Amino acid sequence: MSSPRKQTTAKHTPQLRHRTSNVAPDVMDPHMSRHKSAVASSLDDIIISPRVPSTVRPARGSPDVVEGDEVELSLLDGDERLRAEEGFADDELATMKSKTISAKDRRAMVLLIILYLIQGVPLGLALGSIPFILRDHLSYSQLGVFALSNYPYSLKLLWSPLVDSIFIPSIGRRKSWIIPMQLIIGSMMLYIAANAERLFEHPADNIYELTFVFTSLVFFSATQGGSGWALTLLSKENLSFASTCQTIGLNTGFFASFTVFLALNSEVFSQKWGIPRLTLTGYLQSCSILCFAVTIWLVFFEKEGRESLDKSEMTVTTVYKTIWDICKLKHVRSLIIMHCFAKVGFQANEAVTSLKMIEKGLGREDLAIVVLIDFPFQIIGGWLAAKWASGSQPLRPWIWAFGPRLAFALLSTLIVYWFPTPPLSYSFLVFLVIHTVLQGFASTIQFVGISAFHTRISDPLIGGTYMTLLNTFTNLGGTWPKYFVLKGVDFFSVAHCTVKDTDTELVVKAAECVSELGKEQCSNIGGECVTEQDGYYYVSVICVTFGVIFLVSYIIPTARRLQALPTRRWRVGSE
Template sequence: MDEEYALNEMGDKEKLLPVSKLNEKKLEEVKPNLSKDLWDFILLVILYFLQGIPLGLALGSLPFLLKSKMTYSDMAIFAITNYPYSMKLLWSPIVDSFFNKNFGRRKSWIVPIQLCSAFLMFFFGNSVDEKMKLKEIPIGFITIFFTVMVILSATQDIALDGWALELLSKENLSYASTAQTVGLNTGQFLSFTVFLAFNSAEFSNKYLRSTPSEYGVLQLGPYLRFWAVCYFLVTLYLILLKKEKPCVDIIGSIKDVYQIMWKVIKLPRMRSFIVLLFIAKIGFVTNDAVTSLKLLEKGFKREDLSVTVLIDFPLQIIFGYYAAKWSSGKRPLKPWMWAFYGRIAAAILAMFVVKFFSISEKGEVSTGYFILIIFSTVLSSFMSTVQFVSIGCFFARIADPAVGGTYMTLLNTLSNLGGTWPRPLILKGVDVLTNYGECQGLPDDLQNISCKTSDGRHSCLTNGGQCEIYTDGYYTISIICIVLSFLTLFFFIKKEVRKLESTPKKYWEIPKDKEKE
């Protein structure tokens, strides 16, 4: 068997130490004490929460609002909004190297970004509802706006990840990913589940109104303007009341930061870790990106979908807390591995949920089947949360604090990219591999529209029709992804995780003598 190696303490590439001799020196076990950093933890949760508001709209609600008038190929265009959050590594050195010492290294970015986000949400909120009501929705314009919002959120995330390493004590670093999980999930929950429910005319007429209306009680425009005000108030608190610890400028020019980032990438254990992060989510992306859209396509109501996520949300918070505790031991990636198997199981279950979905003549789903959908959703979300928190805890424990923002962003970016890069391909693949029939439900003067072409499918949906499906590409794509996931798991991922856990923290740090070059 070939021996694996790591740099020695001096970073000398010519003198290598075999990792097999270091197995007994696993990452140090720590005992968290959250009460010590409670207020800083709450601040992190609030900032991550605000960050989750536009993300919940861009990555959650908007695809559902657009689906009635868009094909899967059109949705692949909007999926571009996912990429900035997964490509933030490209500009993270800028965030780490440019700042005002007197104002604060992290506040120098978080404050202006939140002000800019508030401005954009407020003014876009004045016109977005009119654009969403058009027969031909300006998908390009909407995609550009939400791409800009995701870029701003991604940039804030860079600064916030670095600030978390400074705000929390060493023994509480595992709670950095918990704060991110709780904050982001809560923000996305409000922008996804709550917003979709209150935006639904059926839900509003059934539960919130005495006089029916064709629109929900909450439209996208007022929602954006409300959160613009909240952004401004929190930013005002940061400016006037929150003091940041003085930073030690150990970073020179932006060129130095990019060089440091390159040194991090070149660390011996890092290269195989990057490969793992890049391929680990292939098996789950179809379930994450398409399953809910397929249920809606088959007649599942948006408000019923909101109920499933409503049930799932408090469980995510609980799972996030305990996942952080599980990940603070000597095997921080063990929960991640168990959740990997769970996500594969959830992806397989999701195919059966979609395949055998049926509704009554009244458009209702049976109680038993609704419970099955809830179970499938909670299982997938539970495993996803455990993986997210577990890998985040591992990132926080191995990151070199000297370049915390860049280091954490590098790892988070690659982890996010692993779930983002396949998404447009999968959405497009579902469309390409689906065998469509004729367009159903059109007025008499539009009966000649065919769903055989992408333009025909787009025309069918924008005119209020529905494409008949003979063979659904969703199942083909799902099976391909799950098979690839099993192959990568047994031939690479399991072995690599054991090696990652056996590598001491000092081998994840940039050698001190080279850092000053």
């Protein structure tokens, strides 16, 4: 006779496959907000989680973004993951690899890539390009308010069980949400495009409307996620390509909205290469057309495959109870604390350094070029890091990479302090690229290491929910500090407006003489903003110092202790 626990597991297994497959958070630690270096993109807060079966041996297609400081890539070796997660023998794996991809699967892969691309576009705007555009007009405190728009992707777990449970059977489990979400996303893009001049001409007066609009855009983008559809779109032998589609689509959408748009939006870039300047209005209109076109295709030409639904499926209440049971595990609580504060040491570097470099004279087009050069090195570095983290101690590379990342954060601060006067030399740009690549490699090592550890400890009976929960807290660790870091830059900054005339020198205590708007207001009265104390350096030192102390006092001993635990200690009901 089976034990009660085994009976319960058997009863709920089918639903776990469906309910948890769509539960995976980000954005955007498409890098989706990782400034891995002073000029890296915002993808570190969004993590693409490695595929983990949500039942004993079922779902090969449960990848999703946990999107990213910041989208990072799940670069664990595909063959190793197939063997570890699915239990394939070598001859079975060889048979799978020898099969050609059918025309139906190729069409399905193209559709998945496009859906993920649409999902990555709002992330690239909210986490990437828009903060750089607003920096010319807002203080760092106001940018901190806008940074709240990053939160929905990191909190996706809170409503994902609802999205996966409520649907219209005649339309389909996935299309019931994807179609309305894409209509909303396209409509919101048109709204922003129509009001771009009003919103961005004086953004300080519209900061709360901008924050609300982009927070909503990221929220609907996170809800749109179509990774669960891979279960029926792709054939079983090709489900392993779902994570590839996700990586390609999300990163394409993210970099199109961040790196490519920043370059094409630059007047210097357009004049240099003799091409028309791409405006935010034009870009959003183009993206909305793509969004509506894909939605029309889904409504009239794409049918969703049937999924087996029966009374044995877990209810939404049961899914949330499972999440709570996981959180109550002693070792999971220790891991959550570690995740929530592990990235604080890098936050000044990730949230402010690139903005400071642009303030010092780094062109947006130069920033875009550096990020583009860094991207292929991330792919190579991720593959190498996956080899390193594939052993019995996946947290070892994660721990070892902390030192270099903290060192690079301090070095970034020194680069800003000694930033050369424009025009920038090619040698300095080369140095900046090398700095970016090395820092990105350290970040990738950490991502692969922690992803491998999450894969190892997740209970295979509830793998999707377990992995998503852990990745959610990983994301939050890189999201929640940004608001306070940006606020802190203004809090510690001391600047005044000096107005000189022939007889006297008048010092005006300006309410805000940090942003470009404050400097412009000072200039309008014939004055000049003089910065006595730049809060960026204070915040950077505080973050790095905290990072070193927390690393030595908590992360290293806790990580070693957790890594040494047998996997059974991570199972629900083990305590």
